[in-house]
Amino acid sequence: MWVTDECKNCFMEMKWKKVHKYVVYKIDEKSRLVTVDKVGGPGEGYDELAASLPKDDCRYAVFDFDFVTVDNCRKSKIFFIYWSPTASRIRAKFLYATSKDGLRRALDGIHYEVQATDPTEMGFDIIQERAK
Template sequence: MANAASGMAVHDDCKLKFLELKAKRTYRSIVFQIEEKQKQVIVEKVGEPTQSYEDFAASLPADECRYAVYDFDFVTEENCQKSRIFFIAWSPDTSRVRSKMIYASSKDRFKRELDGIQVELQATDPTEIGLDVIRSRAC
């Protein structure tokens, strides 16, 4: 089913991998890419449960847009283990204008396909998705 705004479909694998991250915690992160020729969002790579947030952030391309989901574990001030699922719309300033427009116009529909996202971030450079930002938004 293509998105009317941008014409992008969402590959079933995107939803399946997200469900595995959410329900089974099979993955720590998922990076999604828009395949422009096929006009669909696909899974580019997944992060193992042991992956650190720094490794995940470093895995985002420096000059290409991506969507990403990260399952962030943290401890509250009451000493409770918690987890938040972050959706990150990664759109570096150095990426192509066409790419930024496609990702921006497809984001809301794609995000609706992933039921269970708790926090959304939009970022154009690594400082906007630093660990301190993630921690502050998680609580």
């Protein structure tokens, strides 16, 4: 799999410029490229990201989680989400599982990874707990 420059550029815009809150990636099986599927604006949140993931196909996503620590310090952590729902095709699951590390290496600066097969495995409470 090849990661397009658009994937890297969207990630850097999210990481440094805070232009996006999240980026969803998909694999185009014909061209064998990882491409940008959806970009969440700065006003969107985790609920919009979760709603944008298909119920019957795999995706990757990165999410910029902003929070305030106990000592009132603002922080930001980037989560990599590997979405592989049980209803997706076996071929898609295999393709996404074998291509995940290539995308992770191309996106420098990810703090945490979450793998989920249904929405309860990537709930907002899980993201909060991992960040703290």
